[in-house]
């Protein structure tokens with residue numbers, strides 16, 4: 001059954017995103033937009049290949065001598081080997097499952113405090129996004145980087161603007177946001193250079209590749225990437241968990257009875273309502289994809305959200321099944337760019353859902369809620385989610 005809470009397809013089509021994906025997988029699994037020349041791939045195998053075959057599909061964004069505003073386009077996520085490996089080596093230590101597990105007590109404390117506030121609303125709906133799903137990852141990443149979490153309203157605005165792909169003047173405001181972020185992190189980096197502390201920015205400032213320190217632009221790029229990649233995505237994972245559970249409200253009860261299913265329920269949310277729906281690459285030379293041959297530099301969109309519903313890969317793919325196994329979704333990507341923050345996102349989601357399910361029978365979405373989607377073809381999530389927390 002179609003949920004009433006499904007995002008419309010991009011481009012003003014009169015259908016929802018997942019019906020559009022199903023149609024494209026069936027009719028044109030590799031599709032070239034006749035106007036823009038952009039190639040879209042919708043199937044699991046093609047998506048997996050585009051994401052992981054870096055020799056054929058590049059992540060570079062073409063900024064060779066980037067300014068501070070273009071720092072993100074010179075960062076890890078926009079680099080190919082060998083530079084990618086060098087940059088990634090600098091941060092892997094901070095994000096291993098073991099390093100991240102040490103953050104659990106602090107995450108649990110943040111979660112408890114946010115839940116207190118959320119539950120204090122009683123029977124009046126509270127905004128699950130604004131009051132829980134946004135502040136949790138922002139506080140965690142801000143503490144990890146060593147920047148003041150009080151600036152989170154700006155962090156949110158910056159991240160929203162950077163991922164936004166719609167609206168008049170979208171690119172202009174993204175440039176402004178990047179300028180503001182560059183100036184903010186520039187100051188933080190200068191402070192840590194003068195006075196190192198026990199935080200990730202200080203570690204990055206001190207890090208060296210072949211005896212060379214990172215440039216200011218590279219440092220700024222790292223910080224912006226971690227802020228943008230780590231927040232919006234985790235916020236949407238939490239919001240999308242509530243949306244998916246509400247499609248099958250018996251999920252709440254089942255998870256309360258069987259909390260050991262929480263990790264697999266999180267994997268299923270990642271598959272079913274993937275927070276990142278698409279990623280980009282550009283073709284290196286002529287590459288065969290489905291029935292087409294790319295030309296050098298051709299832009300390619302890998303539709304992760306569609307791959308994760310590919311019936312050739314997942315049985316009963318359109319069904320939300322918290323016990324699904326195996327569940328080899330591509331929500332965190334594949335290959336060398338596999339999400340650096342996956343262990344952290346999984347941990348935050350588990351701690352959050354465990355605590356929520358201990359305190360609440362259900363976070364019920366207000367029946368009259370009119371959901372508004374984040375204006376982006378990359379991310380999947382709602383701007384606000386009014387819920388009533390029903391005490392256990």
Ligand code: HEM
Pocket residue numbers: 051059076077078088141225226229230231233234237274275276279280330331332333334336337338339340341342344345
């Ligand atoms: C549910 C939450 C998240 C989702 C769905 C997600 C998704 C993704 C995806 C799909 C990629 C691959 C990009 C590509 O192939 O081009 C990626 C890469 C990345 N993610 Fe995440 N992410 C999440 C959370 C986080 C968090 C919490 C952090 C950091 C604290 C983070 C940091 C990164 C970084 C740095 C990369 C680039 C890795 C590289 O290029 O080697 N992500 N993420």
